[in-house]
Amino acid sequence: NEKRFSDRKRLFAPLKLHFVGAPYLYVYDCENSEIKLLRISRIHNAIKTDQDVDKTRAREIKLDHVFGAFGSGEECVVNYVIKCTKPMALKFKEQRIHPSQKIKVLEDGFFEITFNVHDSDEVVRLLSQYGEFIRDIKPKNVYEKVKEIWRNGLAAA
Numbered sequence: 001n002e003k004r005f006s007d008r009k010r011l012f013a014p015l016k017l018h019f020v021g022a023p024y025l026y027v028y029d030c031e032n033s034e035i036k037l038l039r040i041s042r043i044h045n046a047i048k049t050d051q052d053v054d055k056t057r058a059r060e061i062k063l064d065h066v067f068g069a070f071g072s073g074e075e076c077v078v079n080y081v082i083k084c085t086k087p088m089a090l091k092f093k094e095q096r097i098h099p100s101q102k103i104k105v106l107e108d109g110f111f112e113i114t115f116n117v118h119d120s121d122e123v124v125r126l127l128s129q130y131g132e133f134i135r136d137i138k139p140k141n142v143y144e145k146v147k148e149i150w151r152n153g154l155a156a157a
Helices: 055-060 086-094 121-128 140-156
Strands: 012-020 022-029 035-039 077-084 102-105 111-118 134-138
Touching: 012 035, 012 055, 077 086, 077 121, 086 102, 086 111, 121 140, 134 140
Parallel strands: none
Antiparallel strands: 012 022, 022 035, 077 111, 077 134, 102 111
C-alpha cells in the first residue's frame, strides 16, 4: 500500500502452489533469501528470468498444519477444541477447514469440533463468526480473543 513500493520490481522464484479459497504461490525472495507467500491475483507484469534458484528450498514449506494462507509454518501448532450447537457442527461438516478436523456428538447433545493448526488470528476471526452457536473454546486464550471481537462488535452497534 505504500507509494514507494507501488512500482517497485521484485525478483521471486516460484516454489510451490497452494490453494486455499484462492490460489497462492510460495516463492523464494531473491533479495533476502526468504520464503514468502503471495496471492497470485496480486502478481502483475510477471516476466520470466534465467536466474538460478535453489528449488530444494521448497522442502522448507510445511503445509501439514497450515490454516488458510496465513503463517509460514513455523508457528506453534494449537489443538483447538470447540464445544458448539448443531448448526455450527453441520457447517464444519460441510466445509472442512483442515484435514485434522473431527466432529463428535457429546453426551449433553452438544458437539465437539477439534483440529490442529498453526497459531493464527485467522482461526480466531473464523470462530468469532459463530457467536450464538459456541459454548466453549479451548485453549481459553483463544476463547477470550473471540469474546473480545464479540464485545467490540456489540460496542460499535
